[in-house]
Amino acid sequence: MDEETRPPEQPDAGSAVCARCGTVAHGDAAPLTWLRSVEDGQRLLFCENCARLHIRAIESRLDSLWW
């Protein structure tokens, strides 16, 4: 029963990379200012700058889905 102890998706441990611009966060975890998003079961990270753009994109996408 030890086969499923690992998470299904495990990006490179030790570094957080922005999924949009490729910025690499220093340290072992993404800064609190980074946006965490889950899309299609994949965990994505967005740096501060991209988070703003990404949030707007999400909002507009949700907006259009509502119509």
Ligand SMILES: [Zn+2]
């Ligand atoms: Zn970015």
